[in-house]
Amino acid sequence: GAVVSQHPSRVICKSGTSVKIECRSLDFQATTMFWYRQFPKQSLMLMATSNEGSKATYEQGVEKDKFLINHASLTLSTLTVTSAHPEDSSFYICSARDRFTGSSYNSPLHFGNGTRLTVT
Amino acid sequence: GDSVTQMEGPVTLSEEAFLTINCTYTATGYPSLFWYVQYPGEGLQLLLKATKADDKGSNKGFEATYRKETTSFHLEKGSVQVSDSAVYFCALILDGNQFYFGTGTSLTVIP
Numbered sequence: 001g002a003v004v005s006q007h008p009s010r011v012i013c014k015s016g017t018s019v020k021i022e023c024r025s026l027d028f029q030a031t032t033m034f035w036y037r038q039f040p041k042q043s044l045m046l047m048a049t050s051n052e053g054s055k056a057t058y059e060q061g062v063e064k065d066k067f068l069i070n071h072a073s074l075t076l077s078t079l080t081v082t083s084a085h086p087e088d089s090s091f092y093i094c095s096a097r098d099r100f101t102g103s104s105y106n107s108p109l110h111f112g113n114g115t116r117l118t119v120t
Numbered sequence: 121g122d123s124v125t126q127m128e129g130p131v132t133l134s135e136e137a138f139l140t141i142n143c144t145y146t147a148t149g150y151p152s153l154f155w156y157v158q159y160p161g162e163g164l165q166l167l168l169k170a171t172k173a174d175d176k177g178s179n180k181g182f183e184a185t186y187r188k189e190t191t192s193f194h195l196e197k198g199s200v201q202v203s204d205s206a207v208y209f210c211a212l213i214l215d216g217n218q219f220y221f222g223t224g225t226s227l228t229v230i231p
Contacts, residue, residue: 006163034219041224042207042223043223043224044221044224049218095163108154108169109164109166109219110166111156111164111165112163114161114163116161
């Protein structure tokens with residue numbers, strides 16, 4: 001159980017175009033999803049917290065107009081990288097907590113398999 | 121503030137060697153602690169967890185014990201395999217809020 005599906009797994013786009021990444025919780029509902037960016041040497045950076053039916057909460061230094069997040073349902077959040085540039089090339093990972101067990105202090109995050117974005 | 125500190129890698133071991141990856145934490149309360157594993161090209165998978173002091177999490181031969189007195193949650197495995205090659209992340213959560221991740225430790229096991 002607790003599967004998070006992230007799509008696409010890899011995408012190559014040209015500079016100036018936009019790319020949408022989907023994150024779906026397949027067998028649970030998630031009122032909150034999280035978007036991470038992973039840098040070389042593996043460190044994870046939380047970009048934003050996606051809340052179902054409301055605006056996302058962005059971490060300091062993350063441009064909300066560049067990284068558009070939409071969480072339209074309890075099972076889907078999308079991250080759109082707008083006007084992508086080569087410096088946006090990275091590994092993006094989403095995660096989610098179960099709506100019903102996620103408020104429990106010991107409930108883990110469930111991760112998607114990530115999206116490798118390459119901007120040429 | 122709350123944080124997690126992991127030993128820096130990369131770590132390279134021979135098959136069947138003993139593994140320890142150190143993790144210490146700083147938290148204002150009583151966090152739950154986790155180890156996640158990331159295989160090449162994939163997302164993170166939960167490896168094990170512990171929710172209170174002296175709890176031992178275990179999975180796939182890996183173990184970690186929640187030590188409140190030393191604020192540690194070191195990951196251990198008695199005999200590593202090539203298939204254990206991955207990046208390992210220590211993490212904590214406090215009061216159901218944001219997860220805090222360590223910087224990750226890359227492990228390579230050579231035959």
